[in-house]
Amino acid sequence: DIQLTQSPSFLSASVGDRVTITCRASQGISSYLAWYQQKPGKAPKLLIYAASTLQSGVPSRFSGSGSGTEFTLTISSLQPEDFATYYCQQLNSYSYTFGQGTKLEIK
């Protein structure tokens, strides 16, 4: 199975900061990667798919890049509502694994 490793696992930042989360795949997955945001007690929300395509309704401060084995999610200017846990997920194989998550906390 393809493993996804996110870094960092925890991130402390302030409103207005630019933050980047990395997701590394154990083997190449082309651009078959998504990013989800999850707030406590809520279902995940799709932010980015196909590595860099913004899901409808998602603010443009979110962006994704990468292909092959290394991917990034960038939030250009953190807003209070962005403090949450972020997960990457791959669709390249028949076992659609998630990364372990990155918890973004307020500094």
Add this chain to the structure above:
Amino acid sequence: QVQLVESGGGVVQPGGSLRLSCAASGFTFSSYGMHWVRQAPGKGLEWVAFIRYDGSNKYYADSVKGRFTISRDNSKNTLYLQMNSLRAEDTAVYYCAKDRSNYGDYADYMDVWGKGTTVTVSS
């Protein structure tokens, strides 16, 4: 509006069985692949199973293969997850989620999620 509502969770003893349901509304259910994803208490997301829009292809995580069965009834707009031989490590919130695009031969990204139903496996 597009909505997914899970039900069927509860407390079950190790070795027991449970069937989860996911009622879909607001979209043409029979045109979309569907997923089950779970989240153990305090842990991350784990993809569990996928079924193609017509039910012809099904894929499972290794952790549930041979114990869980995903199915759907397109006439009732409902997705199911039959869970047998349950273990303590199956304790989780179970979410159903919809594929982003329709008529896909394989799984797509999940654009709509239900609120989840809680399964607890304990003696």
